[in-house]
Amino acid sequence: MSETIEIRAPSEQTEGTRSQLLRWLKRPGDSVREHEPLIEIETDKVTVEVAAPASGVLREILKQEQEELEPGELLGRLEPLTDRPAATARAMTAGTAGAAPESGGARDPARGGVAARVASGALSPAVRRLLTEHGLEAIAVAGSGEGGRITVEDVLRAAAAGGAAQAKAAAPAPAPAAEPAPAEPALRSHSVPHSAIRRRTAEHMVRSLLHTAPHVTTMFEADMTAVLRSRTRLREEFERHGVPLTLSAYFVQAAVAAIRAVPEVNSRWTETALEVYDTINIGIATAVEGTGLVVPVLRDSQARDLLETARGLDDLVRRARAGRLSPADVRGGTFTISNHGVSGSLFAAPIIISQPQSAILGIGKLEKRAVVVEEGDEEKIVVRPCCYVTLTLDHRVIDGHQANHFMQVFVGTLNDWPA
Numbered sequence: 001m002s003e004t005i006e007i008r009a010p011s012e013q014t015e016g017t018r019s020q021l022l023r024w025l026k027r028p029g030d031s032v033r034e035h036e037p038l039i040e041i042e043t044d045k046v047t048v049e050v051a052a053p054a055s056g057v058l059r060e061i062l063k064q065e066q067e068e069l070e071p072g073e074l075l076g077r078l079e080p081l082t083d084r085p086a087a088t089a090r091a092m093t094a095g096t097a098g099a100a101p102e103s104g105g106a107r108d109p110a111r112g113g114v115a116a117r118v119a120s121g122a123l124s125p126a127v128r129r130l131l132t133e134h135g136l137e138a139i140a141v142a143g144s145g146e147g148g149r150i151t152v153e154d155v156l157r158a159a160a161a162g163g164a165a166q167a168k169a170a171a172p173a174p175a176p177a178a179e180p181a182p183a184e185p186a187l188r189s190h191s192v193p194h195s196a197i198r199r200r201t202a203e204h205m206v207r208s209l210l211h212t213a214p215h216v217t218t219m220f221e222a223d224m225t226a227v228l229r230s231r232t233r234l235r236e237e238f239e240r241h242g243v244p245l246t247l248s249a250y251f252v253q254a255a256v257a258a259i260r261a262v263p264e265v266n267s268r269w270t271e272t273a274l275e276v277y278d279t280i281n282i283g284i285a286t287a288v289e290g291t292g293l294v295v296p297v298l299r300d301s302q303a304r305d306l307l308e309t310a311r312g313l314d315d316l317v318r319r320a321r322a323g324r325l326s327p328a329d330v331r332g333g334t335f336t337i338s339n340h341g342v343s344g345s346l347f348a349a350p351i352i353i354s355q356p357q358s359a360i361l362g363i364g365k366l367e368k369r370a371v372v373v374e375e376g377d378e379e380k381i382v383v384r385p386c387c388y389v390t391l392t393l394d395h396r397v398i399d400g401h402q403a404n405h406f407m408q409v410f411v412g413t414l415n416d417w418p419a
Helices: 085-094 113-116 123-135 152-160 198-212 225-240 247-261 306-321 399-416
Strands: 005-008 021-023 037-043 047-051 056-061 075-079 215-223 267-269 275-277 283-285 286-288 292-294 335-338 359-364 369-373 377-393
Touching: 047 152, 056 267, 113 225, 123 152, 215 399, 225 247, 225 306, 225 377, 247 306, 247 335, 247 359, 247 399, 283 306, 292 369, 359 399, 377 399
Parallel strands: 283 335, 335 359
Antiparallel strands: 005 075, 021 037, 037 047, 056 075, 215 377, 267 275, 286 292, 359 377, 369 377
């Protein structure tokens, strides 16, 4: 046998996350082309495709489907085609065999032709599954892969853009068999299969709350008057830089200030010591239609000013909602912010900690409230824009005094934001 090429799992993985070989898209003896999807790997947050490192023939599978993976683990071996002229010819024709030209003989080179793109052999199992889950037609999705191949990211992007409107009409459910009329109306239901991300999120939440960290929550109220005044003043300037100025940027900046005051919040518990991180990588919980909750990470938050914070957040949120996050984008978080108030929630407690982190900050809905303020010797009732903020913490790591000090600095930073 000629020299083979190793096929390995992605090498980067944050401790506490898991990877699983979901399925092989080829079998031993099958020809593959360079960059063609070869394996699907499922992590805690995303499903990714591993592409073939070269054109050749899959010779050996060493890791089976549904098995857990270690970073960089050897999964299989590929025999390159350089030593196999006949196999080379077969592989080069395999990609075009059976691909009928479009009407009139024209073929769109960027999209690979309608027939070629929707042929069952041209769609990976991950793509077919996502098309089914989102109710999309393959012909309605623009392919960005080699030769117009439709990728996982293409399907997620089409779903996020509202492509579900082009879905096939669902077949009517068969009429139930005739039976005697029940005393009460029968319950009607339908099953929605769990996505990989939903299953892993459920496992992670149960493990964090019930088997790992004793959760405690403290709640404060923040007056956002100064922040809103600053945002009004700076918004036009930020727009000239092409950056939207959201309230989340202020929350990140205030969280950095509070972590500097109480570094233990930015840590993880181990059996022998408390590992306190010098780098502040803040995860931003983001709801993605059709996918669920993902938490992209804003790295080196401690080194960013307000503009750079806003720019980084905008990039992460855009890519999250377009389905273009990579596994690296959701790894390495040391602290998390959940701005659940954007969907109307006043406060949530406890928000479950993302292990192995030690705390998570919750931001409630911003609304006008009557508050009492002191002006000189007088007290007055005024209307102010306020929101509740919560810190849910691992009580092994942080005590109540530390948690309250963190919140005092966080809220104080927002209350006293420079005009």
